[in-house]
Amino acid sequence: MTNSNGKLSEEKVFKDPVHRYIHVQDEVIWDLVATSEFQRLRRIRQLGTTYFTFHGAEHSRFNHSLGVYEIVRRIIDDVFQEKPFLNQEERLLCLCAALLHDLGHGPFSHSFEKVFHYDHEEFTQAIIVGDTEVNQVLKKVGHDFPKKVAEVIAKTYKNKLVVSLISSQIDADRMDYLLRDAYYTGVSYGNFDMERILRVMRPQEDQVVFKSSGMHAVEDYIMSRYQMYWQVYFHPVTRSSEVILTKILHRAKQLYSKNYTFKTQPVHFDSIFKEKITLQDYLRLDENVISFYFQAWQQEDDEILSDLCTRFLNRNLFKYIEFNPSEQMMKLMELTTLFTEAGIDPKYYLVVDSSSDLPYDFYRPGEEEERLPIHLLMPNGEIRELSRQSEIVDAISGKRRTDHKLYFPQDIIESLPEEGSVKQKIKEILAI
Template identity: 70%
Template sequence: MSYAKQKLKEEKVFKDPVHRYVHVRDTVIWDLIGTKEFQRLRRIRQLGTTYFTFHGAEHSRFNHSLGVYEIVRRIVDDVFHGRPEWNLDDRLLSLCAALLHDVGHGPFSHSFEKVFGLDHEEYTKLIVLGETDINRVLSKVGHDFPEKVAAVINKTYENKLVVSLISSQIDADRMDYLQRDAYFTGVSYGRFDMERILRVIRPREEQAVFKQSGMHAVEDYIMSRYQMYWQVYFHPVTRSAEVLLSKTLHRAKELYEEGYSFAHEPVHFKSLFDGECTLIDYLKLDESVVMFYFQVWQEEEDAILRDLCSRFMNRNLFKYIEFDPTEETQKYTELEELFRRAGIDPDYYLVHDSSSDLPYDFYRPGIESERQPIYLLMKDDVTLQELSTRSEIMKAISGKRRTDHKLYFPVDLLRDESSNRTVKRKIRNILEIYRK
């Protein structure tokens, strides 16, 4: 029997709080889970700094990746199997892509990427195609199998149906993280009827579609996603922690470039600071490494790095106010100058941050769409109609982007009047104006 079709002598299961069980029958999947690159995901939180806001949000990319795999396994084995539109040869490819779709994430994920100009999707590709244990497992399936897996994850694979299972406006990735993140944060927003969605999902040439009878379950899913973004993912306290994380890394990088002599040399960060982070260096990074440096950097001579690390480690976060930079440019410029006069570096202690989300989008003539639309399969089992043409709820929110702006600052430094008392009072007065 070929490696691709080889089954375990006995099915393996992972007990899971969201899906009850994650089932593994394929030897390939079991071997991939056991690789060091995949095990590394245990040391990277799914929600980055969200644990500062919701203390239960300690779950990992490892948990999530198994969950996405399980949803795709249920779709291809229980729903798509035997249907003429589904090619059984794409089964293992779909499972591997689902399992590995996040394998390139680094510590604190997107915040980390922004600081160093990294792209986790690029590192995912390098892990799948490079000299790794994951590549060796995939190559045993076929010499071109790693390229196919990378193409699915990169959304360039020729079979768009396979791509849509892990990358579309309603896919296994989102269906898992919404429920998983809701469970671990303790909120109810991310809950939706996934069982109903799995009952009505159907394969078509370009993408997975949904029976018209399941429209309300799809609506519920999209509204759950909308609520999760604004109540959890964009929570201002979480964003404050992200600001601290980002500014701490920026400060360490700036000091390194200036030739600063660290008491605790950032050995693991040097290739990042130099802009030459190899795959080997990248795979050595996880959140325990970052937290180690933040812990020891609390003893550095540089006052800013020492203070930012202490704030992050001890959850002394920046406060925030509503702030729209397009309307308050003059006020922001004035605040920057006052911060400097107060002896507080605005580059690190006065930070504007924006969050933006588009809950649902579809193609409209003359208007560029950001995403592939969701289609409903009509009762004739042939006709497809775009979701918002049948749903008044989706019609009301389609293409409408919501953006939120906040200004972050250390309120404790502004209340300390041991120095620059008059200037700090001016700053507080301006910030009070904002609050009104």
């Protein structure tokens, strides 16, 4: 039952391990959670293949999306309550955009996007404005309301304060995934004092600023993010599983293009492999579907596809060494020749993987990815950019860290015949 103002007659709650409770008072939010497109997020992990490294990381995009919604709800209804910068429609706009911001993620998210060159934000917008249950729910608020929600996701909405709550260098999305991912992976790196950060938030015309008295809490958040990227998100074992995952998808796509006869036909991939994917086909994909194919493809006649699927499912991952592309390209070329000579396809079994992150950046207008800096509100009312006040943040500001590793199947190398010099040369170069 709902009231005439769009509120539920009784508040609904979700029990949550990070935020304790997630509160739902608005009918539109309750109805959005019940849509098939949002329920699909239960079947997509938040951290892709990280569960191979941290076995607790089985949480879903569904969990995270509810968490982002709850943080935004608290900011708007509690933090901004005495300074209402948003009208009722923009309040709902913030809540809906927060809930739906990850709606377009595909199975194994970023690995899937990298192989098929998709952008999950574009699919998120397509779901919101397309022929979907989500669209029908949003239209109950207003005919052009879905379009406005999509604009917030695209960062083109006219009120930049609304956009900054969902997408900035310190936003509800990042705050939730750091705390949630730290909780489920069992690490302490991602923990920071979110309560303190919320207390020092202040709305401005185009973005949120933070009272300078809370600067240390913001510093802690920045460092937590930095540590989570290098200790969890870019963990080399997780990257190894992602390398194998992407190579499975590449191999299946190549076989499809060569009219290979699959024992288990990849019907869910047809439109993707033909590069003519529809929104309906995309929404049929989740990690359960992908895992079914990987399970079945272990029995394929193609040895590479079969081997890669078996490796992925049984966690028989590639080993790795540190690799510097600018200094060791000759080594990579020599290894490529030796792998080919040994009958190991280097395209699938010799992979350079790079991880890169920019933990904090000041404003660089005109760049491809413009980052709104974090601003502090000084006691005299002056606004100052964070790195100008914090020596800690200044030390890492604008400094991109990049890491390269070379992945290879040590078990296959060890199984090579001892006769001849190929095996020995490979092992000498890899120092294994």
